[in-house]
Amino acid sequence: MMVWLLMLLATGAHAERVRIVVRPGIDASAEYTPGASGKPAVLLVHGFLQTRDFPTVATLANALADAGYPTLAPNLSLGIPNRAQSLACEAVHQHTMEGDSAEIAQWVGWLKARGHQRIVLIGHSFGSLNILAYLSGKPDPAVRGFIGASLIEAQTDERRRAELLATLRERMRADNAALVRAPLSFCKAYTATPASLLSYLQWDRQRTLAALAAHHDKAFLVMGGADERLSARWLEALGKAGARVKVIGGASHFLDGEHEFDLIDATLSHLALFDGKR
């Protein structure tokens, strides 16, 4: 831990603000640190409705940049031009899981355009689910690994999930775009269009574990031993999915405090596997 502290103080990597147009009229930005050659580029995806400035992500990005890894920490646009602030649960959400995956793909492409051929995707919380959704689609071959911190499924009131899904689908069929309010992840009253909510709600426990199982060879999970946001027997299920799971005892969902260093240590240890590989 002390080694990384010294590195943080000594190196001081310089990040640059980069921007892409995710769709017409909507730009998205990211903090990019070039890093050292020979190291895989790291694409960090923030949690649900958050930004790259969320402490867990920002700390990890800084640590990896300082460790010489090229890091790219974007803000998923969520349909907002140059989104720079976390989005309120009560805001009108029109973004979808598919849109998020497309933006991840765009940023992977941006990295590749910068010459990074080995890319490791790191996500925190819902960002890990976003990466799984991306991997479940047509992931770029340059993506060599996936580190999921505090991976979590798209949680809602499980007793009403099926009913809610049916309703949303019905609205979709009826082209009813009226806003819907329902629990999603940490939001008690997530306000969204039916398409938006449906796209996320479909990523339930089974679909998530299935996606994980499908990409278990790439996946390395760092989980908090005291994460209260996880559903029952989630860590056990993750292990059964075949992924390597690092459980940090006593750490919460945000792996903050003293557990930041455990997260960084674990991440760097896993990234070291990709150092020097072609």
Add this chain to the structure above:
Amino acid sequence: MKRVALRHLALLFMATLVGLTAVIGGFAYLKSRELAALVAQYSATGARRELDAHIARLADALHKRGEALARWDETRLQFVSPEYYAFWRTQRVRDSGLLPAGAAVELFRPGGEALASPRFIPPGRIAGGAPRTFAAQSGGRAWLFHVVAVHSDDNRQALLGYGVIREELLPAVRQGNFHFIDPATLDFALADGEMLDPRALAARARFALLPREEQRLYERLLTQTVLGLSGILLFGAVLTFWIVNRLLVKPMRHLARQIERMRANEGTPLRDLAKPLRVVELEEIRSSLYEYQMQLAELHGTLAIQNQVFRTQARQDALTRCHNRRAYEEDWSRLVESLPAAPQDVAYLLFDCDRFKPINDTYGHAKGDRVLVMIADALVMALRAQDRLYRIGGDEFATILTHTTAAQAKQIAQRCQAMIEAAPFAELGITEPIAVSIGIAVCPREAPERIAALPKQADIAMYSAKQPGHHKIVLYDEVARDATDTLVASRETSALFQALAKPGMIEMAYQPIHALPSRRLDYFEALARIRYAGELLMPQGFLPVVASRRLEAEFDLAVLMAIEGDLESAQLPAGCGVSINLSAQSLARPEVVTQLLELSRHADRHPLMLEITETSLITQIEDVRSYLDLLRSSHYKIAMDDFGTGYSPMRYLVDLPVDSVKFDISLVRKLAEDDRAARIVADFARMMADAGYALVAEGVEDEAVLARVAALGFAHVQGFLLGRPMPLAALAQHCARAQP
């Protein structure tokens, strides 16, 4: 110089304090008004300043809200996905807390078109450069507008449009924390559609100033101070007045009053000056006055005691220690005055010692005095404790018994007599029995008007008791009853009382008295008659009534009046003398003596002689003697009448200035006989003639007796032989016939 009372000075001091309080209050009031004007001016300036500042703050806050709006991701979202713009501007903007309540926001495209149907459109052109804030009147209300450009990124590379925030001006302004302005009265004078820089708003503002709390506090403090000061001054004035009044004015007035009372000789109770005073100087005055009063009181006490001693001595008989005549007269007057108001039974007891004169003559004055003392002591012992014994004459005592009936008075009288009988007169060597005659008169409560007659009635009763054979205690009522039987009903009594009341009824008869041996008519003896019911009553008929009624003096006065009339009539020949009969009791009466002196003016024309009958006792011999000396100096001759009868003729001859002695007819008749009695009378007559007394023989009715008396040296003679009593009218003829 007009004098001022200390109390008025204290009032003046208090009034000055009150006036001073009023001046201070008035001055404070004027100053407070000046201050109020200054505060109003200061408030107006302050109000403009604070309104400027508040509007500036509002504009600044609006600017900041506009910046936040422009930077808000959800604002940019509306430009790219305006499907839910209506929800955003109503719900999200409100929930985000970006705008204050009552404010609204609208988004416009870069060309100025509204993103959706707008709730308001700001006046003027929306598109522009820098954000701007302005005020405008719209729909009758004043608004604050802020227009801000919304770009796609922080570098403002792409303009998404404009955000306009509208906030109602008055509520926003009125929410300000004003010190000078009353927000409720705040208003702005803006024309509809007019746009105004916020900095110019204050000049358009209309408002009322808040009442200045500090001014109100100051005025209240000033009022309280003035009131408090006034209260303190007033309290101080009242307290001072009270202290001055209590410590100075009242004591000084009290002292002045005491001094005034002393000056007016009203007398000052010592206790009024006994209480010490708090003020030293006044206390010195008071203590000096007190000591002075003490000394005066002691002096008064001494004088009062001495006065009491003098008064007692003046009312005490020096010999017997009982009350004297002065005390008697005072007590009697007091009783007579008070009786009508408080009727009661009153008894009057008059005591007279029997045969006191012989005792006095026999045993001497010293023992006589001792007898009087013992009689007085015995009477005092016999009387009741509250009864007073008065010595009203030589051996005459009296007492006035209040609340006493006749029966009780008689019992007391009997007790007096018993005590005197028991008195040890024998110790004085007096062997004769000594007794007192007691006359009692009673005034019953039913007839208080009778009180004045009591002394006279008691005297009559006592006189009756003196009579030989009478009881020694006589009640006047019993005498009056007897008199009713014997005297009162008689013609003579009625005649007497009428004659005393009515002048003219007494007529004088004159009997000639001739000188011896020449038988020359020398003078007449005036003899009284009473003309009553057409006839002339003779002395033997009415003189007993005079005696029994003790009317000697009154009768003699009436006789003198009749003689006066006769002398005035000039029917009596000049040179003829007149001899006037007087009782011994009358000679002790000043009014009788006065009348005699008045009559003496005729002495030049008619030599005057007084014949004193000695059938009655002369008790006041000293007074009689002095009166007789006086009358002799007024040319009266004094003759002792009826010599040979009555009381102690020798004593009278010795003690009284007698010129002539008239032998009683009983002695003269003895001369006609040839026996021892005749010889004694003859020897006695010669002896008295030798002693220098002019002798008069009365009752001479024949020549033999006339010759005899002439031989014995009698100087004058009268009787039927020489002339009977005759009326005045016959005198002139008789005189002419008698003179050779």
